[in-house]
Amino acid sequence: DTGVSQNPRHKITKRGQNVTFRCDPISEHNRLYWYRQTLGQGPEFLTYFQNEAQLEKSRLLSDRFSAERPKGSFSTLEIQRTEQGDSAMYLCASSTTEFSGNTIYFGEGSWLTVV
Amino acid sequence: SQQGEEDPQALSIQEGENATMNCSYKTSINNLQWYRQNSGRGLVHLILIRSNEREKHSGRLRVTLDTSKKSSSLLITASRAADTASYFCATDKGGNKLVFGAGTILRVKS
Numbered sequence: 001d002t003g004v005s006q007n008p009r010h011k012i013t014k015r016g017q018n019v020t021f022r023c024d025p026i027s028e029h030n031r032l033y034w035y036r037q038t039l040g041q042g043p044e045f046l047t048y049f050q051n052e053a054q055l056e057k058s059r060l061l062s063d064r065f066s067a068e069r070p071k072g073s074f075s076t077l078e079i080q081r082t083e084q085g086d087s088a089m090y091l092c093a094s095s096t097t098e099f100s101g102n103t104i105y106f107g108e109g110s111w112l113t114v115v
Numbered sequence: 116s117q118q119g120e121e122d123p124q125a126l127s128i129q130e131g132e133n134a135t136m137n138c139s140y141k142t143s144i145n146n147l148q149w150y151r152q153n154s155g156r157g158l159v160h161l162i163l164i165r166s167n168e169r170e171k172h173s174g175r176l177r178v179t180l181d182t183s184k185k186s187s188s189l190l191i192t193a194s195r196a197a198d199t200a201s202y203f204c205a206t207d208k209g210g211n212k213l214v215f216g217a218g219t220i221l222r223v224k225s
Contacts, residue, residue: 004157034213042203042215043158056211091157102149104213106157 002026004107006092012113013082020078021110025094032075034067034103035091036060043091049075082114119172121204121219129224134191136219137185138204145209147180147187152201161189161202196225 005024013019025032031050035043046065047057051072061067064082069075079086089111095104122137138147148157158218164171164180164187171178177190191198201220205213 014224035215040217041165042205042217045212048211089155093158103160103163105160106150108157111153111155 001038004092004094004105006090006107006110008110009108010111010113013113015084015114018078018079018080019094019112020076020084021090021112022079023075023092023107024073025075025092026105027073029094029096029105030072031095032069033093033095034077035046035093035106037089037109038087040053046077046090079112082112084114087112087114121202123219124217124224125220127222127224128194130194130196132194134194134198134221134223136189136202136221138187138189138216140187140204140206141185141214142208143182144165144206146207147177148205148207148213149187149189150203150205150215152203154200158203169214191221194221194223196223197210199223 007022011019033047033048036046037043045058046061047067049069052069064080065078089109091106091109093104093106097101120139128134146163148163149161151161152158162173162178164178176194180187199222201218203215203218205215
């Protein structure tokens with residue numbers, strides 16, 4: 001499978017715990033994006049990387065959230081001290097460098113439930 | 116914040132009928148894309164239409180774009196039960212991300 005891979009697919013955690021999600025993009029894609037999606041809504045942009053550089057962060061990405069892409073390949077999204085409002089699906093996507101006019105490819109998402 | 120707004124929020128049709136979904140957006144764009152999402156799954160890219168294009172076809176899909184009205188429509192012809200999903204429009208304003216609407220939930224009854 002050469003698509004975008006995310007894991008874990010589902011995570012249930014207690015409020016206050018830390019969680020980490022991993023994303024493996026399509027291998028030749030330089031750009032990697034994280035989105036968050038709550039029930040009944042469209043995906044909302046969180047952040048994106050070009051290679052290992054994090055070039056844009058949304059105001060949705062509070063200081064409890066941190067994303068990394070250490071070698072320009074896979075990426076991790078960590079949420080510290082989780083809150084019930086963090087419950088959502090976290091989607092990763094990737095694209096080639098020339099973003100505009102090109103397709104971005106999404107993974108299957110990682111569902112987070114904070115209890 | 117979400118740029119696009121889809122209309123209707125939900126649509127229920129019989130298999131074989133056509134389904135039309137609309138998307139309106141607020142600011143000028145470079146292109147507009149449509150995605151499909153099956154329940155609990157990731158998004159699948161359907162079609163991209165650039166700002167200088169007015170209509171585009173892909174199989175049973177037809178997308179139109181009216182930049183003067185800041186709106187787009189997605190037509191699915193001869194719908195099938197497998198078309199049941201949420202459909203999202205997403206706009207590219209020339210930045211480095213897509214901005215999605217809230218989506219239209221399509222149910223095709225067999």
